[in-house]
Amino acid sequence: MSLHTLTVAELAAGLKARRFSSLELTLHFLGRIERLAPELNAFVTITADRALADARAADEGLARGTGGPLAGVPIAHKDIFCTDGILTTCSSKMLSNFVAPYDATVVERWRAAGTVLLGKTNMDEFAMGSSNETSFYGPVKNPWDLGRVPGGSSGGSAAAVAACLAPAASGTDTGGSIRQPAALTNLTGLKPTYGRVSRYGMVAFASSLDQAGMLTRSAEDAALLLQAMAGHDPRDSTSVEAPVPDYVAELATPLKGLRIGLLREFFDQGLDPQVGKCVREAIEVLRDAGATVREVSLPSLPLSVPTYYVVAPAECSSNLSRFDGVRFGHRCDDPRDLFDLYRRSRGEGFGAEVKRRIMTGTYVLSAGYYDAYYLKAQKVRALIAADFARAFAEVDVVLGPTSPTAAFELGAKTSDPITMYLNDIYTIGANLAGLPAISVPCGFVREGGRELPVGLQLIGSHFGESRLLSVSHQYQRLTDWHRRIAPGYE
Amino acid sequence: MSLTRTQVEAIAHLARLEITEAQMPVYVDSLSRIIDFVEQLSAADTGGVEPMAHPLADQVQRLRSDQVTETDRREKYQQNAPSVAAGLYLVPKVIE
Numbered sequence: 001m002s003l004h005t006l007t008v009a010e011l012a013a014g015l016k017a018r019r020f021s022s023l024e025l026t027l028h029f030l031g032r033i034e035r036l037a038p039e040l041n042a043f044v045t046i047t048a049d050r051a052l053a054d055a056r057a058a059d060e061g062l063a064r065g066t067g068g069p070l071a072g073v074p075i076a077h078k079d080i081f082c083t084d085g086i087l088t089t090c091s092s093k094m095l096s097n098f099v100a101p102y103d104a105t106v107v108e109r110w111r112a113a114g115t116v117l118l119g120k121t122n123m124d125e126f127a128m129g130s131s132n133e134t135s136f137y138g139p140v141k142n143p144w145d146l147g148r149v150p151g152g153s154s155g156g157s158a159a160a161v162a163a164c165l166a167p168a169a170s171g172t173d174t175g176g177s178i179r180q181p182a183a184l185t186n187l188t189g190l191k192p193t194y195g196r197v198s199r200y201g202m203v204a205f206a207s208s209l210d211q212a213g214m215l216t217r218s219a220e221d222a223a224l225l226l227q228a229m230a231g232h233d234p235r236d237s238t239s240v241e242a243p244v245p246d247y248v249a250e251l252a253t254p255l256k257g258l259r260i261g262l263l264r265e266f267f268d269q270g271l272d273p274q275v276g277k278c279v280r281e282a283i284e285v286l287r288d289a290g291a292t293v294r295e296v297s298l299p300s301l302p303l304s305v306p307t308y309y310v311v312a313p314a315e316c317s318s319n320l321s322r323f324d325g326v327r328f329g330h331r332c333d334d335p336r337d338l339f340d341l342y343r344r345s346r347g348e349g350f351g352a353e354v355k356r357r358i359m360t361g362t363y364v365l366s367a368g369y370y371d372a373y374y375l376k377a378q379k380v381r382a383l384i385a386a387d388f389a390r391a392f393a394e395v396d397v398v399l400g401p402t403s404p405t406a407a408f409e410l411g412a413k414t415s416d417p418i419t420m421y422l423n424d425i426y427t428i429g430a431n432l433a434g435l436p437a438i439s440v441p442c443g444f445v446r447e448g449g450r451e452l453p454v455g456l457q458l459i460g461s462h463f464g465e466s467r468l469l470s471v472s473h474q475y476q477r478l479t480d481w482h483r484r485i486a487p488g489y490e
Numbered sequence: 491m492s493l494t495r496t497q498v499e500a501i502a503h504l505a506r507l508e509i510t511e512a513q514m515p516v517y518v519d520s521l522s523r524i525i526d527f528v529e530q531l532s533a534a535d536t537g538g539v540e541p542m543a544h545p546l547a548d549q550v551q552r553l554r555s556d557q558v559t560e561t562d563r564r565e566k567y568q569q570n571a572p573s574v575a576a577g578l579y580l581v582p583k584v585i586e
Contacts, residue, residue: 101566194545208544237551238544306528317505324506326579331572335582339506347508355507359498359517360524362505373528378541380534385542417520418527434545462546
């Protein structure tokens, strides 16, 4: 088996046993990135020098026996995380010249665990998109079919890991931006509970929804990486002061006795029948292993997409007001006055989808419309959260598909924003309620003569990451979908 | 509900966004569609429901002692600024 198809767990073990060095491993991945990243457009910045320095330091640590738990393991960060001294663009023209002056907490913690930074991955501009087609640096391609999207907004991270250019990558999830690309590229993608991971240094999109997570080749890897990044951070006032469990130890929790709730609203008419079939087969695997399955209904859930497209743009319009052409980021040429400087810097610096969301948010927050849209959406959000709370009184996890279809063709949904927004119909609910959720590979569909991956989504109760990870890990012991690699990238 | 061009111009003004003449009809159309789409929320029965601003209801804001913990990193931060002089951010003249 080649180095690049190994999991983080396998690489960490190999490094500790000194079967290969971090430098060897890092050079191997950098070589693959150089050869294969351009056709996928997966990276905005490749940090080769930094990677080699990190790798040498990790090798020294490994030799002395002082390396962190992930010593020498290469990773990539979504270009939304600030990296000290390294370009941090959010895939926007607005930040195309922005060299972050500090590290995000996620970056700091993965580094402290011993990881090696390979580069910064492409994404939808400011994480606003579901196909990675809104990036200033152009769309990312799906390794399973270069004519299709990898999902978004963490599409570069997904493509990089799926094409074995990195064993794991960070992502952020505001409405499905980790789980949907994971599903579309055959990866495991975890969005932790809101507040589980610090948002410090993570460029803000919608602050009551944003959460950092990871895209990996297995649930075990997700547990290892979550362990390294979770926990309270005084620099993020919304990060929670709750003890961090031993996620890796808890992977062993058996499936027997697990109570699964099938979400009635997730198996409705919008679901591709082939995708539904894969998910139903996965349910049988879990049932055979001793889980009990019952149907649950969340009657307010069908309103999650319209709720999200009020709440998220409102928060986005507020957060993105910081980009004013004065302190950092793009500034227009020859401004006539301060107003002209603001409006042209922002008009030139933001792409079409970002402008659309800023304007939607500005409208729903404006005088005369605030109650009808923003306050109303916050009330419906409360109904959706209450629906989930009722469900978790009866079941341990809620199960359904991650995405209504497999990966779609580039350009297929760019003409109508609503069509694109409806991609996130199954993922948005967990963000609105602040719940942890994971997408796990569960099969393939055939489309246009190609095999395209399908993801199964599990949603847990607040701080229930351990259960999500153990269910996913036990499922991955019984199946090998997650082990399949896109043809040409093995 | 359809938005008018005048309304979209007012929104763009509030948001401090330049929208080119050619792009304006595209935004009038797509924003109208988005507002139409989110309009379905009005049918939801939310009588007596408290609006939810934050996903973790029982979170409290922590207090910390009022001490300086950050060092002065102005020079480093201003390396990203489009225009600075003597440690100040420069903008076009505001008062004539």
